Amino acid sequence: MTKQETYEVGLKLLGVYILVKALSIVALTVINLAKLSFESHLFSTALYSLLHPAIQLGFGVFLVKKTKLIVSKLDK
Known part of the structure; x- marks a missing residue:
């Protein structure tokens, strides 16, 4: 494995x-x-409680979708 x-x-x-x-x-x-x-x-409780997971979901999707781009940047 490389x-x-x-x-x-x-x-x-x-x-x-x-x-x-x-x-x-x-x-x-x-x-x-x-x-x-x-x-x-x-409403404010629900908004606050769902904001952090929403950011995590976005970051997780970004990591899964853009893995090749990130790896190419790491290898330089």
């Missing part, structure tokens, strides 16, 4: 890990919000 292949596998695994972690946070947030009654701060 250095470039090792980078590709590592970045894809990191991207998949971040995606799974973010999806689990979203699922737990939805479950917790479903248990709560509607309060005045429910």
Whole structure:
């Protein structure tokens, strides 16, 4: 296994890990919000709780999709 292949596998695994972690946070947030009654701060809580996983999802997708570009930059 070459250095470039090792980078590709590592970045894809990191991207998949971040995606799974973010999806689990979203699922737990939805479950917790479903248990709560509607309060005045429910919207802000939901927005705050879903903002971080959304950023993680974007970063994970970027890592998985752009692995070859990142690896080519690392090899220079």
